[in-house]
Amino acid sequence: MSLHLYDTATREISELVPVVPGHVGIYHCGLTVQGPPHLGHIRKEVVFDVLRRWLERAGLEVTIVANVTDIDDKILAKAVEQDRPWFAVAYENERALHAAYEALGCRPPTYEPRATGVVPEMIEMMQTLIERGHAYAADDGSGDVYFDVRSWPDYGQLSNQKVDDMQAAEDAPPEGKRDARDFALWKGHKEGDPESASWPTPWGRGRPGWHLECSAMAAKYLGTEFDIHGGGLDLRFPHHENELAQSRGAGQAFARLWMHNAMLNLGGAKMAKSVGNTLMVSEVVKRVPAIAVRFYLLSAHYRSIIEFSEEALAESAVGFERIAGFVTRAAELVGPGEPGDVPDAFAAAMDDDLSVPAALAVLSAEVTRGNTLLGDSTAGGAAAELGQVLASVRAMLDVLGVDPLSPTWADRADDSGTGAALGTLVDALLAQRQEARAERDFTTADRVRDQLTAAGIDIEDTPHGPRWSVKGR
RNA sequence: GGUGGGUUGGCCGAGAGGCGAGGCAACGGACUGCAAAUCCGUGUACACGGGUUCAAAUCCCGUACCCACCUCCA
Numbered sequence: 349m350s351l352h353l354y355d356t357a358t359r360e361i362s363e364l365v366p367v368v369p370g371h372v373g374i375y376h377c378g379l380t381v382q383g384p385p386h387l388g389h390i391r392k393e394v395v396f397d398v399l400r401r402w403l404e405r406a407g408l409e410v411t412i413v414a415n416v417t418d419i420d421d422k423i424l425a426k427a428v429e430q431d432r433p434w435f436a437v438a439y440e441n442e443r444a445l446h447a448a449y450e451a452l453g454c455r456p457p458t459y460e461p462r463a464t465g466v467v468p469e470m471i472e473m474m475q476t477l478i479e480r481g482h483a484y485a486a487d488d489g490s491g492d493v494y495f496d497v498r499s500w501p502d503y504g505q506l507s508n509q510k511v512d513d514m515q516a517a518e519d520a521p522p523e524g525k526r527d528a529r530d531f532a533l534w535k536g537h538k539e540g541d542p543e544s545a546s547w548p549t550p551w552g553r554g555r556p557g558w559h560l561e562c563s564a565m566a567a568k569y570l571g572t573e574f575d576i577h578g579g580g581l582d583l584r585f586p587h588h589e590n591e592l593a594q595s596r597g598a599g600q601a602f603a604r605l606w607m608h609n610a611m612l613n614l615g616g617a618k619m620a621k622s623v624g625n626t627l628m629v630s631e632v633v634k635r636v637p638a639i640a641v642r643f644y645l646l647s648a649h650y651r652s653i654i655e656f657s658e659e660a661l662a663e664s665a666v667g668f669e670r671i672a673g674f675v676t677r678a679a680e681l682v683g684p685g686e687p688g689d690v691p692d693a694f695a696a697a698m699d700d701d702l703s704v705p706a707a708l709a710v711l712s713a714e715v716t717r718g719n720t721l722l723g724d725s726t727a728g729g730a731a732a733e734l735g736q737v738l739a740s741v742r743a744m745l746d747v748l749g750v751d752p753l754s755p756t757w758a759d760r761a762d763d764s765g766t767g768a769a770l771g772t773l774v775d776a777l778l779a780q781r782q783e784a785r786a787e788r789d790f791t792t793a794d795r796v797r798d799q800l801t802a803a804g805i806d807i808e809d810t811p812h813g814p815r816w817s818v819k820g821r
Numbered sequence: 822g823g824u825g826g827g828u829u830g831g832c833c834g835a836g837a838g839g840c841g842a843g844g845c846a847a848c849g850g851a852c853u854g855c856a857a858a859u860c861c862g863u864g865u866a867c868a869c870g871g872g873u874u875c876a877a878a879u880c881c882c883g884u885a886c887c888c889a890c891c892u893c894c895a
Contacts, residue, residue, distance in 0.1 A: 361826085379895070392895040422828075422893070505822095507890070513823040558893080575869055580895030585824085587894085610826080611889065621895060647844085648834065653827075653888065660833055663845050667833090670844090705835045709843040716860080723852080723859055790854055797856080808858045815858095 351406065351699050353576070354651060356584060356606040357506050363703050364605065366771045370566045371409045371572035374400070375566040375603065375743050377583055378460065379556075380417040381441035382426055385448045386626035387645075387656065388612035388619035392580050394642055394749070395609045395650045395702075399576075401747050402698050405690070412457040413569045415562055416442050419464050419545060419555055423763055427542075434545055436645055448629040452642045453629025453749045453756045459569055463561035467547045470564045474533050474549075482597035491536020491552035497529045500593050506606065509583035517669040531590050532557035559590035566591075567600060577603030581610055582618065609808055612645075614656045627656070639672075639757050640665035643750050646704050672752045674715045675745070677722055678738040681812060682731050684753045688739030698747065723811065770818075774805055778814050781807075 351364045366372050376396050379389055403410050418438040427434035435562075449456060477483035482499045482548070486492040497503050497511060504511055514529055537546040537553040546553040566574065579588065588606065595602040610624050611618040614625040632641055644664040648654045672685075679685075688696075691714065697706035718737040721730045745751035752758065777796050784792035797807050804819045 356825095377895070380893080382893095389895050395895095420893085507824065509824055509891070513891085515822080578895095581826090581889065582894055583890095585890055586892085609895070611895075613888070616887075618889070618894080622894070635894085651826085652834085655888090657833090659856085660845095663833065666846095667844050670859090677858085703835080705844095706842070709835075712843055719859055785854080788854070794855075806857070809853070810858075811852095 350781070351403065352701055353605060353607055354613070356608050359508075360400050364575065366408070367573050370407075371411070371571040372403050372576065372579065374410065374412045374576045375562070375570055375574060376412070376414050376577070377562060377579035377587065378414040378416050378457075379441075379445055380420050380422065381438045381445060382422040383621055384441055384444035385629050386619055386621075387629055387632055387641075388580075388626070389445075390452055390454070390629050391449050391612045391645050391654070392578075392609050393449060393454045394452060394645045396578055397701060397749055398646065398704070399453070399578075399607075399749065401749060402702065405747055406524045410458075411570065413459050413461065413565060414457040415565050416445070416460055416462045417561065418442065418462045419560065420558060424541060424545060434542060444630070451629060451633050451638045452645075453639065457603075459567045461569065463556050463565075464547075466561060466564045466568060467556065469568050470534070471549050472558050473560060473564055473567075473594065474600045477533070477594065480597060480599070481617065482593075485551045486525065488524035488538075490524055491534075491549075491554045492524055492532055493534035493551055493554075494525055494530040494551075495533055495590065495597070496526060497531070497593070497596060498527050500597050502596065503593050504589065506589045506592050509585070531559060531586060533594070559587055560594060562587070563591050563595045563598070563600075563602075565601070567595065568591055573601035574603060576605050576607055578607040578609070581590070581608040584608055609650045610653045612654045614655055616655070619656065632661075636661055636665050639750050639752065640668045641669040643748075646748055646750075647708070649705055668750070671711065671715050671741070671745070674718050674722070675738065675741060675752050675812070677815070678718055678734055678741075678815075679753060680815065681722070682735045682738065685735055685739050685742070687743040687751065688736070690743045690747060691740060694744050694747075700792075704748065707744065707748075711741065712746070714741050774800065774816050778816065782814065 353364055354361045360385070364372070375397065376392070379385060396414075400410050400412055416438075419434065423434050423438050426437045427509050430437060446456070474483060477495065478485070478493075481496070483493060484497050486494060504514070511529060534549065534551070534554050534557050536551070537555070541555075545555055548553065564578070577588065577591075583608075592602060613619060614627065617623050617625060619626055636644075641661070644661050647664050691710055694707045694710040697703040697710060700706070714737060718734065718741060721734045721737060724730050742751050742753060746754060749756070777800060779797040781793045784790070784796070800807055800816065806817050806819050808815050
């Protein structure tokens with residue numbers, strides 16, 4: 349079986365058939381960099397990172413384009429509020445976004461264009477849309493350019509709505525619009541907005557509307573027909589609906605399949621700045637290991653809402669410990685090896701609309717098998733089998749981006765001189781304890797263990813000798 | 822008003838007509854000098870009310886509640 353995904357446009361699960369065999373082009377909407385990313389934002393990032401890893405494992409070449417919206421009303425408002433240039437606000441938050449990607453082990457996209465970098469392409473697109481009768485420049489002298497919703501019969505197809513059923517935006521006075529539902533492709537420069545936030549066009553100076561940039565970027569970097577367009581479910585309307593209308597209206601085939609991840613809720617509502625229930629990625633990662641946070645975000649299917657709770661996050665971290673513990677102990681015994689093949693059942697689950705929870709059940713079974721082998725003190729014959737299990741487990745973890753031995757995570761381990769010094773000291777104490785145990789002097793042995801425990805070092809006696817670890821690492 | 826999604830055992834979370842996914846917690850057992858870690862065992866849950874069917878958590882009808890979108894939103 350090959351990868352099947354739920355397509356928001358058709359509301360059915362269908363097979364992914366790439367436009368160009370062997371290659372998959374994915375566009376997903378990045379952030380409007382008006383603030384640092386919260387856990388909800390990064391959930392989307394993790395979902396698409398897993399999709400990419402799974403496609404690459406299948407031998408496909410993946411191109412991912414994710415935009416950064418670096419100009420918009422809110423950024424301009426923040427700039428005024430903070431009394432500094434809009435681009436400083438945008439860039440600072442863009443960097444915070446990159447830090448969050450990295451913290452959770454999300455590989456950067458193939459390319460991450462900024463909205464302000466595709467102004468010429470947007471102008472071209474507007475010209476095409478005007479020529480084709482799907483857009484018009486407002487005749488009120490505002491410099492605004494609007495998409496003519498009534499000129500596009502398919503408008504509403506993605507979100508399954510009829511134009512007449514839509515509530516007209518209350519906060520958007522008709523201005524130069526022909527229909528209240530027409531949306532801005534381009535916003536004319538307004539008195540008081542910084543000059544640096546405007547670009548020249550045939551209709552006067554102005555700045556991009558939100559939706560047009562994505563159409564322009566997708567076409568520029570992925571071509572006018574590409575495989576998957578994604579983003580959070582909250583973007584389906586109006587953002588993605590509008591993108592679809594613009595690009596199709598301009599004569600492009602655009603995305604073949606639409607993939608949307610469900611929201612991350614906190615306190616019964618979508619995590620959002622406007623609701624004020626956000627948890628910054630940078631903060632969460634201080635409390636719980638980043639790899640466990642990622643595992644938590646993967647624990648539910650991508651189309652299911654995650655109702656965030658500290659308890660569930662902590663519980664998930666414990667569950668991940670069992671998996672990571674197996675990997676560490678097995679690697680100590682037979683060497684890390686390399687990730688191998690993934691079990692068929694795991695592949696089947698992933699191919700079925702990225703059913704990560706089902707895939708995790710396969711992982712869990714494999715870890716149990718591995719732990720049983722580890723508990724066997726007659727390791728000799730089992731070593732080869734253990735190595736195979738480890739390779740299989742690591743392969744599954746690699747797909748999910750949570751292999752503790754991968755460079756992404758392993759390189760974060762403490763390899764400073766301090767770490768080496770600690771190891772030497774602990775080993776010396778453990779040797780003393782082993783000596784005491786051999787003489788059945790358990791008072792001494794336990795005292796050594798208690799000292800280490802008090803210092804934050806956990807001790808485990810295994811069939812292969814004692815091992816130690818720093819608590820919580 | 823319109824469009825979708827949801828409600829599963831103490832908790833998290835899959836499944837989508839017939840065999841109790843999986844994890845966490847709990848309890849019992851094995852292993853251990855004792856622990857820790859690990860393994861084994863123990864649970865008849867599917868919001869409520871009707872209906873269809875030999876068989877419903879799964880399909881249909883109704884009710885309640887929750888979430889998302891229709892305005893900026895991952």
